[in-house]
Amino acid sequence: MKKIGSLLICLIFAAAVFQPRADAAGKKNELASNARSAILIERDTGTVLYSKNSHEELPPASMTKIMTMLLIMEALDKGSIKMDEKVRTSEYAASMGGSQIFLEPGEEMTVEQMLKGIAIGSANDAAVAMAERISGSEEAFVDRMNERARELGLKDTKFANVTGLPVKGHYSSSYDMAMMAKELLKHEEVTKFTGKYEDYLREDTDKKFWLVNTNKLVRYYPGVDGLKTGFTNDAKFCLTATAKKDGMRVIAVVFGAPSTKDRNAQVTKMLDFAFSQYMTHSLYKKGAVLAEVKVSKGSAKRIRAVTTEPVSVLTKKGEKLSRIKKTVKLKEHIKAPVKKGDPIGTLTITEDGKQLAKTTLVSNQSVKEAGWWQLFKRTIGMFARSN
Template sequence: MKKISSFICCLILISSLGIGSGHTFAAEGKTELANDAKSAILIERDTGSILYEKNSHEKLAPASMTKIMTMLLIMKAIDNGTLSWKEKVRTSEYAASMGGSQIFLEPGEEMTVEQMLKGIAIGSANDAAVAMAEKIAGSEESFVEMMNKEAKTLGLKDTHFQNTTGLPVKDHYSSAYDMAIMAKSLLKYEDITKYTGTYEDYLRENTDKKFWLVNTNKLVRFYPGVDGLKTGFTNEAKFCLTATAKKNNMRVIAVVFGAPSTKVRNAQVTKMLDYAFSQYATHPLYKNGQSLGEVKISKGEKKYIHAVTNEPISVLTKKGEKVDHLKKNIKLNENLKAPIRKGDIVGSLTIMKDGKVLVKSDLVAKENVKTAGWWKLFKRSFGLFTQASK
């Protein structure tokens, strides 16, 4: 039988990498990158390091950037198997009645989950967002409860949702910092950028109601590397954008709230992206989904499952800096009992340098483990008994 340690601590030397001074690089920066926005933030995706911020915890109306959380819960449902890409979603009277940006769903009309997600990610469709909320949670109100619960799970303190769309309503708010963390979490699901990064597509193809989708985020077309995530506009919120871009090994997230125009909003985000890619470098350590050990499961159909990373693990540096002598701590949980769901936390990974934590990330179950039946448990116990008596 494999022996699984609950705590593994080893030193690794990575001579080809570089290391910065900590999680917040913004303190050193006097550069003003978002003069014309109410609030803004710039982070590196893998580490969450803050490269720039301005009023990043101010509670403001997020408009359609709300749909980042909506898409996050959709992607979680697909990942855990409670929803499939080709599953049909029926449009209710209520969903079809949504105003603002929409794909003009009719009551009773059905589209697949993938088609609905295209409508949300590319066209910012309010009707599709509500239809998906009803599909997953039964009602928009129940889905909003899920959104607020997820916000708490992510540790967000400046966010409260009242709907799935971002349409104006009292007590519906977020902050640049919280929006960046939501985007960071959404980007764990790498398939999402196939949709948020598409500039144009079609719905209802091969029908007389063919609908042209054009991405509301024009940087997808005009800034190399941008592949998401979500724009927002209302009269209250003004022009908002949570953008992400990837060049070489580095992915960054830039958030702007309250710019006076689309042109200014895009210029502010472009300035932040240019700054990130010119000043910093990301050095990958582990890929998303990489196994870092096995954990023992009691009373499960399987006795062991892999503990895997649930996001890319990297180290961030100023350009030209080098790293060595990183310390890697892998902690695997004990006393885990079936059932276990894919994505459940089963351990943690910490990367340190000179006693300072650079990266801390959960390790999660690679797959579902059902509770074993009594006959399987009996045979397993009987096998152990006969083995011990030899």
């Protein structure tokens, strides 16, 4: 009996010694216990800090508008629309149900006002009006949404409308939604809209309209400045949120929470986890010039290669960086015409041979083809210098 008793004591002791500790990994598993799918990423590097069923295809509801806003911001960048341009509301756009700013057929608002309605009030009517302005129809805009998703390498997404209203064959995943948000936040000026808790439309009229952000975390969680909520009976309560603190920006996505309280609580847990455990080391800001490249037969001889987004390195808090290597690789034989924003190279960041970050470098300006007279003068100038 003494031997059996001693053996039991040893087994109990061994179980205590080798029982897994409640470390950070264990805590991470609890971050979104009440959601169907979730993910947490650091924006600059795209590093996944937490994931739960992140590739499950689910209805995204109004989080769809993250892609809608991305295409709006890209159209603004290209100059095909302008913030102060007025957009007319069609009968179809005005007929949208769900969240809306109650646009009337023929009513005009500026792009800025429409974007405000989409970002703050999740306005379906404004989203369709902007889709029609940019692509001619909602259908054509949806085609572009799906094309853009493919360009971003997203495999769990298919859009059927610009609003997220329930329809068969309209789905995404928390991973894909985080990647769309990452791309949208290259246009950080969008947070001027998504980060507002309240605003007004039709001011100085008898139809003044109060906008209140559907994302309450912009008011109650320091650093949250976007991005988009979503709810339908099928999708339940969804949220893609972003917050910035001490130079680090993170994105948290939740699909299928049972209530707004659960949705906000789980996103809050993920944000708290990210900011308590990790930090970023900024290397370059968006638009940083990293190289100059020759342009063949262009109106300008050289263009600059610039970053399209902030470039950082992520570490656990307290960890130090050692041997960081920055490698710039540029395209050879660039020939005019070149458009502003065209990819012309890559920047890769490595530490001891391990890739930490990689980003595309683009042209900082447009360059037209040089005219024959300009090329003739260059040839004469080269001939004169050689003599």
